[in-house]
Amino acid sequence: MTATLLVLLLLSQSDSAERETRQRAVSAQLAFRGALREVSGSTRRISGELARLKASSRGLASGNGVFLRYADYGVTQLRWMEAQLAAATRLANAASEVEDPDMQLALLRVAGPRLEAAMVGSLLLAVWLDFLNLADVALRQQLHPVETLFADMWRRQEMLEPTMTALSSREHGQVEAAAQDVPPLVGHLTSEFAATVERMRVAAENLQKVLLLKEAIETVTMLSTMRLSLPSMHPSAPTLVGIGLAVGGDGVMMGTRIVVSAEWVELVRHLVRAGVLSLPVVSAAVRIQAGQAMLARAHGELPRGVREALGDGPKVRAMHETGKAGAGMSEPPRHHVLPKEFREWFEKRGFTGEMDVDQFCVKLERAHHEAIHGGGNWKLGRTWPGEWNRMIMKALQDAELRLGRLLTRNEVLDIVAERMKVYKIPMNFTPWGGQ
Template structure:
């Protein structure tokens, strides 16, 4: 196989790409900043609930504090992914090659998607914690056992989606995104049912108190002056958790307009750059707008999503669909940085969120065999143009010329050049062990 002509991109040709990458990076940081603000508010609420010594942290703390701890556990992985996204975005700024810059920015995508949807679910769980806290503090007439069972049932409904998001596996994240509006709809129903049960219990308690008043009036006049327990009205909080309220029909609805000018621009840039996917944006819009039961595969995207993306012809042609809906199996993933040289790359900074397992590409089998010299990899390695052999030779030669170890960014610049020469798109996905 002959290598394509061409090497580095001319300097003047890189300027528009660099400017575009700067805008994309700004959108990513805007999304991270918004999500970080949400998580900070959530951690404050969880800390308050756990340390209040009342309600959830009161007499029945052994039953309900684990529910608060569950929220804290989810918050940890969300914060971890936001921090990793920040580091990747900063690293992209240090890379010279614009294609590699964009590729590194795209590595933040699964993390931002998972954090965005995870924060929405965590906000819903915080709603349930607030409700339980108020009921335990002010509604002694409501069954603690029943409240615990309802909380446990809601947590079990929420857990599979949280696990899928925390995995960062693109297929699981997109599936969770597609199902998320319906899940929030079911959780909303659970929330409304618990609230209604508290209201009914309060009405029954009112009737009991009235009977008690009549009996005491007939038995002893002096007791009339005694202060009876103050009747607390049924608790139906109008404000729920992080940015959610209950509408007149009992459905949780967004308190802020998601498609604000800033949010529109962030989503538009990230979707068009391939940072985040349409199903994720669709789920976020549906949940924030209260359209929680509108999750059906292969349907047209919601108007809010089309508006956010400009409703161009390419957007109108897009549908919420997974790999199966596309009618094809997912191509296998292959390491661009050879796995047999993992230790060599680790010594040069390829660890953590930039380990070689994050620099994989989807490639059809025929293309993969071609760059490795054919179906027999042992014979292929004897060909000087075989990918692994060629790449490692160019990196070793560059180190000899430099008289030192190459930096991570220098390696990425050489890798990007060789990927262009071999007509491999500079678009990375993480390895998942296929």
């Protein structure tokens, strides 16, 4: 009787743990799609504004159109962001079709860096759009020397280029490092923007031009990344922007409206805790949106209440540890859970593009990596039936023999997920880097 009760208890705990994992996967999936919609909405607005600026016959597009190269630069940056969002969407769709909840979360983590890059990139591109709109106003109303304006835009583009290149790299380490550099960059650009607006205000010849300038700049900054960082205009002119900040009881930054909304916090809380988004990247986004008071802080620093609201905790921090490589030691080996020597076999079953076998690598301690391959000598290891590559291919091929057809991509992933749990391989994929 005691043994029976023990078995029932263990089964109950197992069912409860499985339900919790499935619920976590569903929550992460919904949150991920919500974040995708938000970033996609931002890129669509930017795309519309860029198209409007290029189509106009005045301002930025007037004369010989020499300033249009800066709008074209924005369009070029927008392309890679849209490509990243499209790939992230495809990965999210693939995750929703897989049966195993741990594999669902693992696929969302593969998509995470793509969403991070597009999210931070769109914030920076919104700043660039502000400068394009400002240049458009200056050219329309002749409020700034053309040669100086052109040189300033060129210099700012050069300031953006290294960060944009890193964000578009698809390498998570570069994306995370670049994201943490974005807040001080936005802070510097915000100061330049405010200084340029002031020079334009002084250049306005009469009150009517000042009022036109005010109206134009308010339109420019309505959806601006910098809207909470810009100072008020000179007292002699109408107020432009100027919003005080405070920290609410739950640690969420507040202005005259909620800067980081409760809905956004809830989205990223799920994604940070699930390891889909990294806290340093989310923190950078919060600092950018929270205004000048937060832009001045050192890398990664947020008030404790804000960090906790975003889901910070020991488990989250452990999920993004750099490992021994961060302490100057060699990088742990990366294990292809889909054996790369069978790349063609996997490609025939749908593993191409962002689902290529090189996306399904796991960092393992050297001893663990050698153990699953049958020891340090890989040739001898292949003679052991339990060696990972030999075992997984046999399991997949046996499944196809039973079904009498090729496995679908999702069926392959479910079988792989089951074997990864048996071999105690963490379901936390990282792209192959050639190590």
